[in-house]
Amino acid sequence: MKDKKVILITGTSKGIGKYLAEYYCSKGHTVTGCSRKESEIKNENYSHFSLDVTDEEKVKELFLHIRKNQPGLDVLINNAGIASMNHVMLTPLETVKKILGTNFTGTFLFCREAAKLMRKNNSGRIINFSSVASDLAVEGEAIYASSKSAVVTFTKVLSKELSSMGITVNSIGITPVNTDLIKNVPAGKIDNLLEMLTIKRLAELEDISNVTDFLIREESRFITGQNINLGGV
Amino acid sequence: MRMITTEKINETIYNALDEINQLLPGEKKIQKTEGEILYGSGSRLDSLGMVNLIVAVEQRIQDELGQSIDLTDEKALSQKNSPFLTVKTLSDYIASLLNN
Numbered sequence: 001m002k003d004k005k006v007i008l009i010t011g012t013s014k015g016i017g018k019y020l021a022e023y024y025c026s027k028g029h030t031v032t033g034c035s036r037k038e039s040e041i042k043n044e045n046y047s048h049f050s051l052d053v054t055d056e057e058k059v060k061e062l063f064l065h066i067r068k069n070q071p072g073l074d075v076l077i078n079n080a081g082i083a084s085m086n087h088v089m090l091t092p093l094e095t096v097k098k099i100l101g102t103n104f105t106g107t108f109l110f111c112r113e114a115a116k117l118m119r120k121n122n123s124g125r126i127i128n129f130s131s132v133a134s135d136l137a138v139e140g141e142a143i144y145a146s147s148k149s150a151v152v153t154f155t156k157v158l159s160k161e162l163s164s165m166g167i168t169v170n171s172i173g174i175t176p177v178n179t180d181l182i183k184n185v186p187a188g189k190i191d192n193l194l195e196m197l198t199i200k201r202l203a204e205l206e207d208i209s210n211v212t213d214f215l216i217r218e219e220s221r222f223i224t225g226q227n228i229n230l231g232g233v
Numbered sequence: 234m235r236m237i238t239t240e241k242i243n244e245t246i247y248n249a250l251d252e253i254n255q256l257l258p259g260e261k262k263i264q265k266t267e268g269e270i271l272y273g274s275g276s277r278l279d280s281l282g283m284v285n286l287i288v289a290v291e292q293r294i295q296d297e298l299g300q301s302i303d304l305t306d307e308k309a310l311s312q313k314n315s316p317f318l319t320v321k322t323l324s325d326y327i328a329s330l331l332n333n
């Protein structure tokens with residue numbers, strides 16, 4: 001893989017995705033981002049697409065754009081995600097559809113289209129975002145945690161299907177980090193979750209880019225199908 | 234809209250086959266003829282080769298004919314006779330998608 005990479009990140013209007021987009025732009029990589037809202041990122045290495053990750057037509061247009069304008073695609077980071085906490089008995093079906101749609105279907109669509117591009121160069125890195133909420137089976141997060149478990153299983157199967165094309169597929173199990181995603185979760189609930197970790201603190205954004213850096217490194221070509229949990233779960 | 238000819242579609246398929254053949258050893262290379270078997274017994278392609286071929290054909294139809302088609306929608310998968318059997322059946326199937 002080259003020094004300057006072509007990187008696609010989903011969910012870049014705020015939070016972890018915005019941080020990662022700015023981080024990789026600042027290192028001189030070419031970053032394409034997307035989210036439903038516009039992006040505030042102003043960097044000559046960055047281009048933005050306003051789309052919903054579940055909109056197949058728009059997603060295909062984005063990939064066509066990359067195929068026409070870039071030498072290939074080196075890295076996909078499937079970060080876009082939504083959460084909602086509720087007791088199962090109080091969870092509307094519409095919420096279930098939305099969470100599975102964004103977290104799982106969106107991840108599937110981007111992986112499928114990215115693999116079509118990456119196969120040409122016989123190399124590529126796909127990084128999906130899961131959550132420690134899956135392994136910890138956190139009460140109140142049944143649908144969110146399940147959607148992330150689906151991402152982990154999908155990651156493992158996909159890693160096998162793409163291995164002969166030189167593409168690795170891994171996921172990162174993220175622990176609570178201060179973004180809008182958890183701003184409405186009562187502090188007590190977050191504290192309870194942190195208590196379940198081996199290292200009992202919130203994640204820093206740098207804890208996440210450390211793992212994405214590691215997975216993107218040329219030397220990590222022998223690591224695939226893994227879910228790497230932060231915080232020691 | 235202008236009809237896209239069989240010749241043009243076959244040429245696109247053959248270009249995709251050139252791409253796939255680059256990855257295959259001599260005896261496994263796919264012939265560029267209408268009768269060449271692509272799928273099922275008698276095909277030289279393994280399942281991954283088939284996946285690569287379908288994706289390569291879709292991308293070339295987009296690039297060379299400027300049209301976006303989905304070769305693996307539910308319709309293709311539910312046909313009694315697979316549209317991927319030979320170069321000719323694939324070409325006919327693409328023509329039906331493009332010209333309808």
Ligand SMILES: NC(=O)c1ccc[n+]([C@@H]2O[C@H](COP(=O)([O-])OP(=O)(O)OC[C@H]3O[C@@H](n4cnc5c(N)ncnc54)[C@H](OP(=O)(O)O)[C@@H]3O)[C@@H](O)[C@H]2O)c1
Nearest residue numbers: 011013014015016035036037052053081174176177179181
């Ligand atoms: N923060 C945490 O504590 C935590 C913990 C575990 C896992 N994670 C995971 O980390 C990832 C990022 O979370 P975050 O904390 O950065 O959340 P965030 O601050 O809420 O940001 C989420 C991003 O995803 C985008 N997005 C959401 N739905 C979308 C859709 N349908 N189509 C396109 N873009 C969409 C949002 O943009 P728009 O609204 O503009 O579309 C936004 O840019 C998620 O996968 C999340 O599950 C986070």
